[in-house]
Every structure is written in structure tokens, then in C-alpha cells.
Amino acid sequence: MAKQLKDAPDTSFDPKQLKKSVENINRAKAKATEMNGEAGAATKAAIDEHNFDKTALTFTSRLARKEPSEAAAIAGACVAYFHALGFFDTSDMFQDHTKVMRKIIADIDAGQPGKGSNVTSLNKMIEGAAEGVPAH
Numbered sequence: 001m002a003k004q005l006k007d008a009p010d011t012s013f014d015p016k017q018l019k020k021s022v023e024n025i026n027r028a029k030a031k032a033t034e035m036n037g038e039a040g041a042a043t044k045a046a047i048d049e050h051n052f053d054k055t056a057l058t059f060t061s062r063l064a065r066k067e068p069s070e071a072a073a074i075a076g077a078c079v080a081y082f083h084a085l086g087f088f089d090t091s092d093m094f095q096d097h098t099k100v101m102r103k104i105i106a107d108i109d110a111g112q113p114g115k116g117s118n119v120t121s122l123n124k125m126i127e128g129a130a131e132g133v134p135a136h
Contacts, residue, residue, distance in 0.1 A: 043057065043058065043061075063075065088101075
């Protein structure tokens with residue numbers, strides 16, 4: 001004969017409360033699904049309208065939700081990692097990353113923070129960086 005459990009867990013519950021809890025959970029999940037759909041549509045619109053890179057935009061969007069010091073640390077680490085892996089070694093006339101980095105450094109040196117910058121697109125950054133700056 002099997003032994004009786006001395007401290008069996010309490011398996012009693014209120015079925016009405018269970019139903020209400022499940023409904024609340026499913027309503028929240030449906031809302032989250034709808035929000036994910038809206039986020040996806042916003043991402044697609046930004047890509048279609050502004051020609052943003054989807055992977056870079058998604059990463060930047062996630063980074064923007066972090067505390068500023070944490071975002072800055074991650075961004076700095078990424079630049080160092082990208083350099084170490086040679087990602088900037090293959091710039092061409094249409095995507096000269098070093099010109100963009102020179103523009104960013106010039107803005108920082110001038111005390112112009114990125115959020116306050118009047119640069120509105122990557123093309124404008126590249127054009128501004130190319131003025132008077134020799135290619136690498």
C-alpha cells in the first residue's frame with residue numbers, strides 16, 4: 001500500500017477566480033500581440049519611408065529604451081567590437097563609415113550632442129563629414 005503524503009499541496013481553488021485570471025491573461029496577451037503588430041508596422045513604415053536598415057533600426061530602438069549610461073556603454077562596446085572584427089575596413093564611396101565617425105567626433109569636440117544635432121539623415125552626415133576631411 002502506498003504511503004500517504006503528510007503535507008500534500010492544497011489543490012483547491014475558486015473556479016470563477018481561475019476563469020477570471022485566465023481571461024485577464026489572455027486579454028493582456030492579445031493586447032501585446034496587437035502592440036507587436038503595431039510595432040512591426042511602425043518599423044516597416046520607417047524602413048519604407050526613410051530607407052533605414054531594419055537590423056540597425058531594431059537594435060537602435062532596443063538600445064534607446066535603456067538608461068543613457070547603459071546605452072552609451074553598449075554603443076561604445078559595439079564600435080570597439082566592430083573595429084576589432086574589421087567591419088569598418090571595407091568602406092566605399094557610398095557608405096564611408098569613417099566620414100560618419102569623423103562627423104560624430106567633430107560634433108562631440110564642438111560640444112554638440114547627438115540628440116541636439118541638426119543632422120537628420122546618414123546622407124547629410126556623410127556630406128558634412130566629407131567637406132574638408134580627407135578620405136582614409
